[in-house]
Amino acid sequence: MGAGFVAVYARDLRLAMRRRIEALLPIVFFVVAVSLFPLGVGPEPQMLRQIAPGIVWVCALLAAMMSVNNLYAADYADGSLEQMLLSGHSGVTIVAAKACAHWTVTGLPLVLSAPLFGLLFDMDGTALGVLTISLLLGTPMLSLLGSFGAALTLGLRSAGVLIVLLVLPLSIPALIFGTGAVAAVESGLSPAGHYSILGALLIFTILTAPLAAAAALRISLE
């Protein structure tokens, strides 16, 4: 289990490092999408501050859904995905490693850059911290759910749009409690309850999503 996980994880990271611009595209998408909102809704700082957590979260969600499409596509196209599944390591290990690599490449940079975008929206320090922690707890869920969607739609013509349609309803709880944490702190409450629920959702997702994604891969590769 451990060796297979590390091998797949390291391989995916190495592949991402060799195509750095491609790996950065989700971040660029995130930056552009977030920057469009002030242009769309107007520059009033009061309103921007209020909608900032929601915008950052929704854009992070969309960025994850866009990038997760490529999670298995290249390996499926050149046949290495089947070889990995035949290698004797369980599908769950491979799926978990790939989702983990996806989070390292796209989720983690989003978490790290989120405070910067909070500043653009005039959020104060405490709210920025809460937003970052909520993203830290929430983005791994997006990678895991996204890998389930990607496994289901493997090799389909309209996979990109389908993943969004399939995974977005499932990620609504993460969105609600992620933005809820910031809203709680801004209305003077403790975000601890939201953290706990996000953590619980994350644990539940870690335990179930790789199983579902591995089952989906088996169905898709039959």
Add this chain to the structure above:
Amino acid sequence: MAGNFRLFNFAAPSRFYALSGALIPWFWGVAVVLAAIGLYMGFFVAPTDATQGDAYRIIFIHVPAAWMSMVLYLVMAGWAGVGWAFKARLASMVARAIAPTGAMFAFLALWSGAFWGKPTWGTWWVWDARITSELILLFLYLGYIALVEAIDDVRRADNAGALLALVGAINVPIIYFSVKWWNTLHQGASISMTAAPKMASTMVTAMLVMTFACWAYAFAVVFMRTRAIILEREQHADWVGKLVNPGAQA
């Protein structure tokens, strides 16, 4: 699946085709008669509501549609799961036949709810927890339909759809409680649907009659759609050939 238990006899598509063909007219008949009775009771017998006036009469469509949309999702996920786990072809076909009807009921519940909301609340839409979860349920139906339609290979489509439906069914309570909490956080209880006044017994009766009418309708439509799917998938089977073209040599 072909054990000694007689019920499984109908798991063979050809037998199911014959049985459902015989049952469909009955289900249609029951649906039409019950809908006529229910609508008559709802519109002419049931008294006008003291607070909501006549607008409340939409519930005779709205509540059965909302119930059906939720039950049908579970039924769909259940049959899809049976089809996946036991390789029962007919169960997968039934699951796919249920999806459009369930989505239609979810849409009908939202649509009729909007018509009720306008005169009662003064707005077509509020982000109430129940309305939002019903909308998400519609998205889950649409996701299922989109996925199974996007996959050309029938077996893969059935199994992938089953997995998605089961994951969705597990997530429905999580989504529901998230939305409920989100709703109480973001807006005060400006509108409460749970604090409805007690209903007159004729209203309850009319609503139940309409619910049974919806059930009969769902059975009729799902059976018709399943029969079409059976013919499409078994088009190379002998019995379908004889059915379509009785005079031809086998």
